[in-house]
Amino acid sequence: MITIPTGDLTGVLGDVIPFVFPDDDLPDLHCVRLEWDGTMLHALSTDRFRMAVSSWHPDDEPDADVQDDMFVRWGGADDPWTATLTLEDAKELVKVFKLPPKKQRVPLTLDFANEQVTVRRDRDTGYTAVRLDVPDQLAQFPDIRKLLADSDRLKPITGLMFNAKFLADFGKVRPRAPMQLSFTGSTAITHVGIGKRFLGAIMPLREGETS
Known part of the structure; x- marks a missing residue:
């Protein structure tokens, strides 16, 4: 499990969504790939004519020592993993978890296990968890x-x-x-x-x- 500011998760997804292959007749490209390399989170997409990689590193947080963040440890100790989200699921995550600009740093957790991605945020935000099945981990997504x-x-x-x-x-x-x-x-x-x-x-x- 990793902990990431809400605005950074919705941000990396939003950055690459415009470059997803738009039709589901190519399911291997009609998706967003999430990759946790042990240190950084990457969102990736391609439509064959364009490629996009948007990344987040825990050290990117400029105000990590402010009072609100004293007890939040960004990132996590997960071993590397990859998860493929359909375009529709990626859009849904952005829609469900998007916050106003002043609340972008509200933490959420991202967990990948048993062919399922789970995104959680505190109850006081109005959303507790979204779970997405990602069984096709062998999709022919390019490196x-x-x-x-x-x-x-x-x-x-x-x-x-x-x-x-x-x-x-x-x-x-x-x-x-x-x-x-x-x-x-x-x-x-x-x-x-x-x-x-x-x-x-x-x-x-x-x-x-x-x-």
Whole structure:
């Protein structure tokens, strides 16, 4: 079990939801992958043309020593795990647990066990627990973090074209820093970084493509 501020869980999910494959005829991509690597929580998605990874680290909390947080230990001692949420379940978590801006740091717990994700928050918030079945842990979801790491060699280009709608979705990511584009070639993915905890990618249009 890990403990995370409500705003960070709904935040990482909300960051990657726009990049999920929209139709359920590709169930392996019509989903959000949650990965706890033992230290950080990552939310990941892809629609084949774009990839997105939004991450949270317990040390990201800027006010960890304030009075309200003195007895909250962010993070947890879980061994690494992965859980695949359907797009509908990911949206439901954001809808159910979303809080006003001034209450973003209300803690909740996230637990993955026995093919089930359980999210809990104190009763005084109005929601106690949501349990989601995630039995398909063998889904053919790509290793997005590895794909991004393996394609980080920058190359000079003279110009690229992008699907404007696909590129605009990166504007829905929490604006924690300016957007930075890093080019890896005229026909390879372009990296899209927003702050230190979001990294995405988008494929440029090929010559002759219009959208």
